[in-house]
Amino acid sequence: MAPFRNAETVLVHRCPRDGRALERREVASVVVHHCAGCRGVWLDLGTLDRLRADGRLRNDLADDPCAYLPRPDRLPDATRAVRCCECGQTCARRSYAPGSFIDVDVCVLHGMWMDSGELFAALYFEGLGSVA
Ligand SMILES: [Zn+2]
């Protein structure tokens, strides 16, 4: 679904699962696009690398409501392909990382969609604030 610009001309993404306007949240200087409906998140390209590199960011993000565990009553149909919030192309389903058991939907040009709970699982997988 194509993004649009709101009154403040900030680019607003739409949830690839349910079409809601995503809430733009800044957590420790990283922007996360959060769906209040299904609680999935869109991460812009590069956001994840910053999270991986910075344990403090991971801690802050894990404390944020957008990393909440899934709401069982609002789980999306994960078998449906996700379209990129930015270009609308079908994202590729990829393993988040070997051994993570997390499947994410990736647009190599724009970013990554994580269904509800997957961001938290990924942060946990990364060891939250521990310095590896
Ligand atoms: Zn949603």
Ligand SMILES: [Zn+2]
């Ligand atoms: Zn894209």
